[in-house]
Amino acid sequence: MKCLSKRFTPVFLICLFVLQAKAQTIYIENDAISKEITFGNSKMKLTLNYDHQCVLTHCSVNGQEVISRAGGIFTELRSSETSFSSRSLERDPVIRIKEGRFEIDKINYGPEQAGIKETWLFHISDTNIRFSIERTVRQPLVLHEAGFPSFQFDRIDTWDGAFLGHGGLAWFYLFNQPDCTYGVHTNQSVFWNADTGNAMKIDVQAPGQTVAMKYSRSDKDQLIYQVTVAANEMNPRYEKEKRSRFIRGKTDVWDDFTLAPGKYSQTVTLSYVDYHDTYGRGDLVGLDGQEVSQLLNTVARIGVIDRNLFGGNSWHTPYGPICLHEQYIAQFAIGINDPAYVSGYQQCLDYYRDHAIQPDGRVIARWAYLDEDAIPGTVNEWGFYEAQWGYLMDSNADFVANVAQVFDLTGDLGWVAGHKETCERALDYLLRRDSNGNHLVEMMTNSQTERRGSDWIDIIWASFENAFVNAKLYYALTLWSRVEALLNDEVKAADYARYA
Incomplete structure (x- = not known):
């Protein structure tokens, strides 16, 4: 066998090390006993529990734990009389793991006649985690609220705010009492924390559908973020004018809507963003650049x-x-x-x-x-x-x-x-x-x-x-x-x- 030259060997080893290091930033680990899958990349880590449920129970962003207790990320539907979600399933869903991705099938919940069936697919890359949902509904449902999906972050101050896809801002400093809720039409939220410098971008694509989002401070001081995907633009529920996007003492900002029978698909892409690099104004001679950034990132946008x-x-x-x-x-x-x-x-x-x-x-x-x-x-x-x-x-x-x-x-x-x-x-x-x-x-x-x-x-x-x-x-x-x-x-x- 021909030996590698001395000049070539170090270069080859360096390249091999880099490739291995890159591969190690993406991981999927299935614990079949506890029925948990831990997965992520160098910036994001999530845990999914599939024991008679399908819920992302933990989420950390660049080492900052943002979901770590009861709640998590799940899909949920509420009518005027009852609610049902992926947090409670009669049977365990089916797991299929492949390189860089995994699928969860037979996520079945809701009233029998409606026959809600979901399949979740996670694709992990170095830069993001793509979370795709395929949903089948057999019968029409009149819904009071819908989380496609719903995120329950640990605290209202986990994030300072969320930059919106149209340039606006959900600023959680203004959620100064429990059950404050703000609803908007956008397909993107960038949650950020100025102290840690961490931000998490959530982008939702649902072909042929309208995406709305709402942000609530719960009675337990959690931050509840809910994505709703519907055939038409969501209408505000309250006041005779039905234009109020911010409400107090309630969380159901959107009016009832009908989810028609059919097959639906959407993709939720999660990615890390460096808040200071992306949204900071840099060093301003004679001024406090951080304070200027905070002003322009909050008051200027509301x-x-x-x-x-x-x-x-x-x-x-x-x-x-x-x-x-x-x-x-x-x-x-x-x-x-x-x-x-x-x-x-x-x-x-x-x-x-x-x-x-x-x-x-x-x-x-x-x-x-x-x-x-x-x-x-x-x-x-x-x-x-x-x-x-x-x-x-x-x-x-x-x-x-x-x-x-x-x-x-x-x-x-x-x-x-x-x-x-x-x-x-x-x-x-x-x-x-x-x-x-x-x-x-x-x-x-x-x-x-x-x-x-x-x-x-x-x-x-x-x-x-x-x-x-x-x-x-x-x-x-x-x-x-x-x-x-x-x-x-x-x-x-x-x-x-x-x-x-």
């Missing part, structure tokens, strides 16, 4: 109520208002520095374009959980309304400014072209309000004695040629005239620049 609903207030406030008359929402993206926020706000502006702008170009000023702040009769079917304080005219200029500023961040010419006609209508609505031709537009009121607001400072009775609104209009005109030039409409570009 005005995002849900997908398509971005503002500058908070989902935690009792009636959850969004002001479309805030020209700085796009500017938040510079500090937040998260592509999810930018793309989420792009989608939100599309939604505002389609649902909050009237045919004459008027941009309806507000949206909220409740109608208590509205001029009676002004609330449209999507919840947008004119505020009781008066017609707040800066919403027209601010919508245009935000569209232009998002374009500055993305350079997406195709996207901004889709807003051309609407932004022109919004600007022209205001420009028609210059009755005396002095290039200062006028409000709906002519005198402060009418005691009506006309801008963001809604309880100050500014009227006639309101300087604040006109300054915002100048800003919007200068931004939009440049966009018109890039869209090759030199006439509109010149008109708006000239008026400004």
